[in-house]
Amino acid sequence: MTTALEIASAVRDPELPVLTLADLGVLRDVSEADGRVVVTITPTYSGCPAIDEMGADLRRSLTSAGYSEVEVRLSLSPAWTTDWISDEGRSKLAAAGIAPPSRVGPSVAGPVPLNLVPPSRQVACPQCGSPNTSEISRFGSTACKALRRCNACAEPFEHVKEI
Amino acid sequence: MSFDNAYESLLGHEDAHWAFGTGFSEALSGVNREFPADVDKDALAAYCLMLGDDALIFSQRLAEWCSRAPELEEDIALANIALDLLGQARMLLTRAGEVLGKSEDELAYLRDEREFRNVHLAEIDCGPGPGGDFGTTIARLLVFSSWRLALFSRLAPSPFWAGSADPVLAAIAEKGLKELAYHRDHAAQWTVRLGDGTDESHRRVQAGLERVWPFVDELFATHAVETRLPGVAVDPASVKSEVDGVLDAVLSAAGLTRPADTRAARVAGMAGRDGVHTEAMGYLLAEMQHLHRSLPGAVW
Numbered sequence: 001m002t003t004a005l006e007i008a009s010a011v012r013d014p015e016l017p018v019l020t021l022a023d024l025g026v027l028r029d030v031s032e033a034d035g036r037v038v039v040t041i042t043p044t045y046s047g048c049p050a051i052d053e054m055g056a057d058l059r060r061s062l063t064s065a066g067y068s069e070v071e072v073r074l075s076l077s078p079a080w081t082t083d084w085i086s087d088e089g090r091s092k093l094a095a096a097g098i099a100p101p102s103r104v105g106p107s108v109a110g111p112v113p114l115n116l117v118p119p120s121r122q123v124a125c126p127q128c129g130s131p132n133t134s135e136i137s138r139f140g141s142t143a144c145k146a147l148r149r150c151n152a153c154a155e156p157f158e159h160v161k162e163i
Numbered sequence: 164m165s166f167d168n169a170y171e172s173l174l175g176h177e178d179a180h181w182a183f184g185t186g187f188s189e190a191l192s193g194v195n196r197e198f199p200a201d202v203d204k205d206a207l208a209a210y211c212l213m214l215g216d217d218a219l220i221f222s223q224r225l226a227e228w229c230s231r232a233p234e235l236e237e238d239i240a241l242a243n244i245a246l247d248l249l250g251q252a253r254m255l256l257t258r259a260g261e262v263l264g265k266s267e268d269e270l271a272y273l274r275d276e277r278e279f280r281n282v283h284l285a286e287i288d289c290g291p292g293p294g295g296d297f298g299t300t301i302a303r304l305l306v307f308s309s310w311r312l313a314l315f316s317r318l319a320p321s322p323f324w325a326g327s328a329d330p331v332l333a334a335i336a337e338k339g340l341k342e343l344a345y346h347r348d349h350a351a352q353w354t355v356r357l358g359d360g361t362d363e364s365h366r367r368v369q370a371g372l373e374r375v376w377p378f379v380d381e382l383f384a385t386h387a388v389e390t391r392l393p394g395v396a397v398d399p400a401s402v403k404s405e406v407d408g409v410l411d412a413v414l415s416a417a418g419l420t421r422p423a424d425t426r427a428a429r430v431a432g433m434a435g436r437d438g439v440h441t442e443a444m445g446y447l448l449a450e451m452q453h454l455h456r457s458l459p460g461a462v463w
């Protein structure tokens with residue numbers, strides 16, 4: 001029998017199905033004792049509508065693998081940021097034509113600095129690799145994505161925006 | 164290939180990839196929710212309602228712009244901001260409901276106007292209808308998100324501030340912090356774009372600032388509930404200078420004038436935090452609550 005951790009790690013994100021929950025960094029813990037599995041996940045955004053579906057998918061996968069008792073818990077802290085997306089997850093996003101986020105590191109202590117102009121981040125085009133791209137919209141089809149355009153090949157593409 | 168309905172082709176016969184399920188479970192499922200010893204629980208519930216109602220009511224206002232913003236990208240932006248705030252509201256109302264013995268839905272849909280604790284800034288009508296304008300909505304978003312971000316910065320644990328002694332409130336704030344920073348930047352960048360744009364856009368965002376400014380005073384007024392929660396709540400008066408600094412920086416970059424400090428009328432000194440609301444609130448609640456009240460227990 002495959003371990004509960006392996007099964008939970010393979011469950012896909014409902015909104016970015018190229019990633020598993022483990023790639024996305026929302027799978028925080030899987031513990032197994034006496035046939036009972038407790039999975040802990042964290043939401044990407046406070047209003048993420050996919051969080052219930054993640055829980056349902058985890059329960060479905062584990063139950064069909066023979067685990068009769070499955071509990072899914074939510075954890076809010078430490079809060080998810082795009083830095084939790086694994087290197088493998090970043091490669092999978094790029095391969096699917098979605099520009100992965102750059103790493104932002106820990107936030108500064110104290111008052112959050114104001115950005116009067118969008119931070120100038122080099123986001124390479126996932127189609128042709130050109131670094132010459134610009135933002136079309138700060139918000140995209142899901143909470144975690146922005147929309148960009150490549151100035152070299154003219155293709156629009158999605159970008160998992162850094163938070 | 165033939166499908167019985169349009170969704171099947173998207174799903175590839177596997178419903179597991181459909182993000183929007185039919186039942187939304189409660190917002191804090193499985194989070195450790197013990198109350199800190201010696202916390203005033205009634206005050207904590209009231210405080211969570213205050214912060215939760217701010218987010219819920221403003222979320223409702225922002226959602227009104229969906230399909231009516233000046234451009235498609237902004238429809239999506241305002242709806243996304245509304246969604247983040249709705250998520251914060253769900254968690255905060257759930258926390259309040261643990262003390263009050265009520266679910267988040269009961270609190271959102273079955274309370275009457277006098278029981279809502281949001282500030283007036285969240286409820287006033289800034290459009291898209293005849294009561295307002297996109298410039299006014301951007302002005303409100305700038306003020307609201309700058310203020311809420313300053314509060315959440317202090318509620319979240321960090322090397323700089325201790326954070327709320329209520330671990331759930333602290334975790335909700337930590338979660339919402341980056342969202343609010345993104346909202347504030349969005350509003351700030353729009354304020355500069357409009358203020359530094361054409362004569363018409365400058366005029367309209369300046370008018371928006373004049374419209375929302377009388378409601379700014381309430382944001383920094385210390386309420387008795389906050390006084391009863393030392394170490395748990397943030398005294399809003401303590402964030403005033405930080406928020407003023409942010410607003411001044413944005414207005415200066417945008418070439419806009421900070422309106423004179425005035426104060427909207429109150430009833431016997433009471434405002435939103437005491438459950439005394441403006442005329443717009445009744446209409447907002449009627450729209451927000453009518454489905455749930457007409458069809459109790461309805462789900463989608």
Ligand SMILES: [Zn+2]
Nearest residue numbers: 125128150153
């Ligand atoms: Zn390109």
